[in-house]
Amino acid sequence: MRRYLKLFSLLLALVMVLPMAASAQEIWKPYDEQGNPLRTDRDATGENGVVASSNFYASRAGLSILEKGGNAIDAAIATAYAIGVVEPYTSGLGGGGFMLIHSAETGEDVFIDFREVAPSLATPALWPIGEDGKVIGGQTSEGGKSVGVPGEVAGLEYALEKYGSMSRQEVMQPAIDLATEGFLVSFNMNAAATDSYDYMIKYPELGHYYLDELGLPYEIGHNYTNPDLAKTLKMIAENGKDAFYKGEVAQAFVNTVQKYGGVITLQDLENYEVKVREPVKSTYRGYQLISAPPASSGGTHLIQILNILENFDLKAMEPSSAPALHLFSEAFKMAFADRSKYMADSDFQDVPLKGLTSKEYAKLLADKIDPEKSGTYEADDPYKYQSGSTTHFSIADKQGNMVAVTKTINYFWGSKVAIEGYGFIANDEMDDFVPGTESVNRIEGGKRPLSSMTPTVILTAEGKPFMTVGSPGGTRIFPTVAQVISHVIDHGMTIQEAIDAPRIFDNAGNKIVFEGGAMGLTPETVAALEAMGHAVEDRGEWNLYFGGVQGIVYQEDGTLHGGADPRRDGKALGF
16 A cells, blocks of 8 residues: 555656745746756856756855855855755765865865775675675665765865855855755655655665655655754854764764664764865866866776877767767777776775876777777776776856865665764765775775766866866766767857757666667667667666766856756756
């Protein structure tokens, strides 16, 4: 009976007209009355600043800070905390991420790594592998053993103290207000809860927060509040990161995680450290690329893919034509072959960054591509060239400051373990390690798991601000970001056009996963790819499998143009 009630609730939610919230504040809904994603009104322009995020409420939180005179970093902190409230299934206090900052005043590029880390007691033996080669019981993807030590609160506080201009209370107040006063449940939030209904029952703390009084997912349009999360945010606003990593919140976190089999200790939380790293840099068609270094693979392989593609005249090809997509597919497969062999936390592993991002190595790989036939590739040797999952938002201001943030709790709803009384969800980042002892990305205490997150900023050849971009989407992130960058630079698309354009994905599995439907690849293009030897899989139109890109471009007239992804609840706002 419960399952029938669940299905009825979902069907009702899909067709209902979204009501206005009781709040007199402006409300923007990403879906029409039939629950279909809006194809227009995702982008925005501004003379002073633009915030592009995956959720209207989060974008509004960041924009309100810019309007009050805060800088781009202040706005980024406000947006980050707000998005953890309104999209709890993608990120939040129990997760981590990366922040890339470009300072207009100094020209400095700073990469702040607040990625989760493995507990100090973690060893491969704690996650035994079954005969099928997978971790027994899915213990890296759900439950307490899947939880890594969260870094979000520490990372956001570091960024604010070092580069912000406003107080913690000021930048956190929009998130506190959202948790207290509420926000409208979106189609995506309802769907995420519906799809994970069994987990809501299995982990009662999670169900406590995200099922209604009937034990069903909150309907689209319901004004959702989370007083416990508001309480936790207020504690952080008043007392900083110590309110999260020490005291009652830390104790509740450890108790709940250990209840479900985890090994995180209070000492693990207290010992968490933010890492400030040198971003990876390169060029594409003269533009300067700045992106994420390890423990993310994203920036390295974004650069590698674009370096490979630079050897071909993409501008002469239609952007969604078979010849162009074939080249992207081949470059993706090469990057993934190298990713599997070489990429891991550079604090634990010697990663050949210079080789992987060198133009010479890319030329070697490009020469292997048959422009008319799909190929299979093994990792090559980048050492010869050594000398030389999730949400994303982008913020830029008229001074030329750019901030790109990608943060996550990994899978939707993370570990499925919610911290009752405090209103947030623990991540399942242990799943981003490779089980066993053979991989460079094996589990080790204190180690950051490999990520694909790719927060990126781009400058012109003269060093002027041009673009900031990124996406969620697990291993699809850096291929997605590469396609969007190429659409803008090679084909002159606006940022919103580039985001809307159909995407593909391929890895070492040698199968192109593509977006079909009215806005996707044509049947003729798909047939041409098959004729080249590609296996294909249609994921349908504007599928969230392909991420949720949020980007901003500085236009020639000096205004900023922000684009947001219709595959999720994306909305850009500017002033």
